Amino acid sequence: MADQMQFQRPHPAHLPQNNSNNNTNRPQHPTRYNNNNNNNRTRRKGKYQNGPRQQHHRSQSPPTGPPTSLETTLRELACYDxxxxxxxxxxxxxxxxxxxxxxxxxxxxxxxxxxxxxxxxxxxxxxxxxxxxxxxxxxxxxxxxxxxxxxxxxxxxxxxxxxxxxxxxxxxxxxxxxxxxxxxxxxxxxxxxxxxxxxxxxxxxxxxxxxxxxxxxxxxxxxxxxxxxxxxSIDNSDLVGQDEAGVRSINGSRVSQCMLSLVPDVNTFRLTLRAVKAWADIHGVQSNVLGFLGGINWAILVARVAMDNPEADAPQLLLLFFKTYSQWKWPEPVTLGEICTEPPPGVMPMAAWNPQVNPRDGLHLMPIITPVFPSMNSSYNIGIPQLRRIQDEMIRAAYALEHARSPGDCTALFRDGGFFRRHSNYLQVNIRARNAEDFLHWFRLCESKMRLLIACLETPEVHAWPFAKFFDRRFGTTHESYFFIALRFAEGVETVDLRYSTSEFLHKINSWEGRKEGMDLSIARVSANDLPSFVLGRATHNKKSNNHNSNNNSSSSNHHNNHHHNNNNNHNYHQQRNKPTINVGLCPRMVPEGGPMSPTKRAKLN
The missing domain is CATH 3.30.460.10 (Beta Polymerase, domain 2)
Known part of the structure; x- marks a missing residue:
C-alpha cells in the first residue's frame, strides 16, 4: 500500500518517480528520441514515422467467431453502435x-x-x-x-x-x-x-x-x-507544405492509422480498448475536458500493452493493462516507439514533446506520447487530482481482476466502484438554466472551466477527488446538471475555508459575456449522508451513457473497498476519522434564482 499512498500527496515532487531498483513488475520500455531523418526504422515499433503501409480500413469489420463473454458484457452496456x-x-x-x-x-x-x-x-x-x-x-x-x-x-x-x-x-x-x-x-x-x-x-x-x-x-x-x-492512407508526402494547423488536423488520422498498423491483432486491441473505455466511464475517470484521459489516451495505453504481449487475448490484456499502469512510474512517458522530434524531408519544423529541450514538458505528470511527427503529449492537461483518481481506480481494477472468481472473468470491472461511499465530504456543483438551448451553452462554458476549480481546490490541507461525470436532471423547463468532487483533509486540519479556492473559478464564470437571465451555478458542501439519491448506486448514469444499476453488487464492492483502503485512514489525508469544519457558507454563488442579471452580483450558498 505504500506505493498507492504516494499518489495522494499534493505536490508533483511527491508523485512516484522512476526507480531503477523497482522496475521488474512491468515491461521495460526506455524512451527513445529520433533526431535522424535518415533512419530507415526497420524495427516494427519505429516504422510509423514513414507512415504505415496503405491498408483496408477494418473498423467496421466484425470479429471472427462467436462473441466472447467480454463482448457480450460490453454489448449489454451499450458499448457497440x-x-x-x-x-x-x-x-x-x-x-x-x-x-x-x-x-x-x-x-x-x-x-x-x-x-x-x-x-x-x-x-x-x-x-x-x-x-x-x-x-x-x-x-x-x-x-x-x-x-x-x-x-x-x-x-x-x-x-x-x-x-x-x-x-x-x-x-x-x-x-x-x-x-x-x-x-x-x-x-x-x-x-x-x-x-x-x-x-x-x-x-x-x-x-x-x-x-x-x-x-x-x-x-x-x-x-x-x-x-x-x-x-x-496518409504518409509524409501529405505533410509537405502544411502549416502547423494543417499538420495538427492531419495528425488525428495519422495517429489512428498508425495504431491500427502497429497492434499485433486489431480485433483483440479493439475489444480491450472498448472494455477499458467502459471501465473508465463507469468509474468516473474519463474526460479530456475535466483533465482526465480521453479516447486517444486510452488507445495509446492499450496499444502499448498489446504490442508488448502479442499472444494475449482480450481478458489477459485487460489484466496486464491494469497491472502495468497501476505500477507505472509516472512521469516516465508511455510511447509506441521512437519519439519523433525531427520533421520528415520537406516538412516544416515543429516543436515536439521533448523535456530535454523544453523544460515545461518535464512538468507534465502523465505523458502519453503520440507516435507521429511531431510527437506530442496527448495528456498534457492531467492534473494531480486526476492522476491520483486514475491511479487509485487502476489499483482497484488490477486487484479485482486478480481476485476474479474465474480466469478471464472481467465483470467486476463494470460494477459500481463505490466512489460515493468511499468519502465523507463532497463539493456539489449545480449548473442550471431555464431552457434547453440556454442550458447547452451555459453547461459548455461551466464544463470547460471545471478543471480550474479542481486545480484550485488542491492544497496542502485539502485533496480533491473529482468524479468525471455529470448527472443531468430536469424540473419542468429547467435543466440542471450536478458535478461532484470528494474532499479529503490533512491530519490535524480543523477548519477549511474554500472561499479563496473557488473565487478564481467563479470569476471566470461570472466574466462570460454570453450569460443570460436564469443561467445559474451554485457550489455547496454535502456530506456522504446528504448526497442526492440519484448518485448512489448509479454512478454510471450521465448524459452520454446508459443507466447501469449496480446495487446488487454493493456488498462485494464494499468488501473490496475496505480491503483496498484500510491504510488510507491512517494516512495523512483522511476521509472518515478527521472531519474538519468546512467553511463554504461564505463561498459566493453566481446569481440568486429569479434575481436580475448582474455580472458582479453574488449570493451566499444555501
Whole structure:
C-alpha cells in the first residue's frame, strides 16, 4: 500500500518517480528520441514515422467467431453502435457529396475548365470510429483532405455558409480560432467534428479517388453497402507544405492509422480498448475536458500493452493493462516507439514533446506520447487530482481482476466502484438554466472551466477527488446538471475555508459575456449522508451513457473497498476519522434564482 499512498500527496515532487531498483513488475520500455531523418526504422515499433503501409480500413469489420463473454458484457452496456451504423455511413456519404459540390463551386468561381475532372475532397475518419470502438454517443471525427484550390478561409466561409443553408445540418458551430480549427455540426442526427487540411500535390489524392467507386453516382435512398470503408492512407508526402494547423488536423488520422498498423491483432486491441473505455466511464475517470484521459489516451495505453504481449487475448490484456499502469512510474512517458522530434524531408519544423529541450514538458505528470511527427503529449492537461483518481481506480481494477472468481472473468470491472461511499465530504456543483438551448451553452462554458476549480481546490490541507461525470436532471423547463468532487483533509486540519479556492473559478464564470437571465451555478458542501439519491448506486448514469444499476453488487464492492483502503485512514489525508469544519457558507454563488442579471452580483450558498 505504500506505493498507492504516494499518489495522494499534493505536490508533483511527491508523485512516484522512476526507480531503477523497482522496475521488474512491468515491461521495460526506455524512451527513445529520433533526431535522424535518415533512419530507415526497420524495427516494427519505429516504422510509423514513414507512415504505415496503405491498408483496408477494418473498423467496421466484425470479429471472427462467436462473441466472447467480454463482448457480450460490453454489448449489454451499450458499448457497440450496430443500430446506427448505416446512419453513420450515410452521413459520411452525404458529407462527401457536400464537400464535392463545394470544391466544384470554388473551381467554377476561378473559371477552371472541366472542374469535374479535378480531384475532390477526401473524407477521412479518425478517432473512435476509425479505430472501430465507437459507442452510440460517440462523435464522428472527420478530416476533409482537400486539393490545392481549397483554402482554410474557404472552409470557414463558403463551406460554413453552405452547411448553414442545408436543411440536413443543425447545431452548426464553426471554431476557426481553435488550436485545431474545427467545424462542429449535426448531420442527419450524427454529431460531426470536421477538420481541414489541403495537400500541395494532388496526384496521390486523385489516384486514390480513381481507385474507389464513386459515391456521387449513388442515390441517397439506395441502401448503404456493407463492405468496409477504404480510407485514404496518409504518409509524409501529405505533410509537405502544411502549416502547423494543417499538420495538427492531419495528425488525428495519422495517429489512428498508425495504431491500427502497429497492434499485433486489431480485433483483440479493439475489444480491450472498448472494455477499458467502459471501465473508465463507469468509474468516473474519463474526460479530456475535466483533465482526465480521453479516447486517444486510452488507445495509446492499450496499444502499448498489446504490442508488448502479442499472444494475449482480450481478458489477459485487460489484466496486464491494469497491472502495468497501476505500477507505472509516472512521469516516465508511455510511447509506441521512437519519439519523433525531427520533421520528415520537406516538412516544416515543429516543436515536439521533448523535456530535454523544453523544460515545461518535464512538468507534465502523465505523458502519453503520440507516435507521429511531431510527437506530442496527448495528456498534457492531467492534473494531480486526476492522476491520483486514475491511479487509485487502476489499483482497484488490477486487484479485482486478480481476485476474479474465474480466469478471464472481467465483470467486476463494470460494477459500481463505490466512489460515493468511499468519502465523507463532497463539493456539489449545480449548473442550471431555464431552457434547453440556454442550458447547452451555459453547461459548455461551466464544463470547460471545471478543471480550474479542481486545480484550485488542491492544497496542502485539502485533496480533491473529482468524479468525471455529470448527472443531468430536469424540473419542468429547467435543466440542471450536478458535478461532484470528494474532499479529503490533512491530519490535524480543523477548519477549511474554500472561499479563496473557488473565487478564481467563479470569476471566470461570472466574466462570460454570453450569460443570460436564469443561467445559474451554485457550489455547496454535502456530506456522504446528504448526497442526492440519484448518485448512489448509479454512478454510471450521465448524459452520454446508459443507466447501469449496480446495487446488487454493493456488498462485494464494499468488501473490496475496505480491503483496498484500510491504510488510507491512517494516512495523512483522511476521509472518515478527521472531519474538519468546512467553511463554504461564505463561498459566493453566481446569481440568486429569479434575481436580475448582474455580472458582479453574488449570493451566499444555501
Amino acid at each position: 450496430d443500430a446506427n451504423e448505416s446512419r453513420r455511413r450515410n452521413a459520411l456519404d452525404v458529407l462527401e457529396k457536400i464537400l464535392y459540390q463545394w470544391s466544384i463551386d470554388l473551381l467554377r468561381a476561378d473559371n477552371h475548365n472541366n472542374p469535374w475532372q479535378r480531384p475532390r475532397v477526401a473524407v477521412i475518419t479518425f478517432g473512435s470510429y476509425r479505430l472501430g470502438v465507437h459507442r452510440p454517443s460517440s462523435d464522428l471525427d472527420v478530416l476533409a483532405l482537400s486539393p490545392p484550390h481549397c483554402t482554410r478561409a474557404d472552409f470557414f466561409l463558403s463551406l460554413v455558409d453552405r452547411l448553414d443553408h442545408d436543411q440536413r445540418v443543425t447545431d452548426l458551430h464553426p471554431i476557426p480560432t481553435a488550436y485545431t480549427p474545427v467545424i462542429k455540426f449535426v448531420l442527419q442526427g450524427i454529431q460531426i467534428d470536421l477538420l481541414f487540411a489541403r495537400v500541395e500535390n494532388a496526384n496521390k489524392l486523385f489516384q486514390y479517388q480513381q481507385s474507389q467507386p464513386s459515391l456521387l453516382l449513388r442515390d441517397d435512398e439506395e441502401p448503404i453497402p456493407r463492405n468496409p470503408r477504404i480510407e485514404y
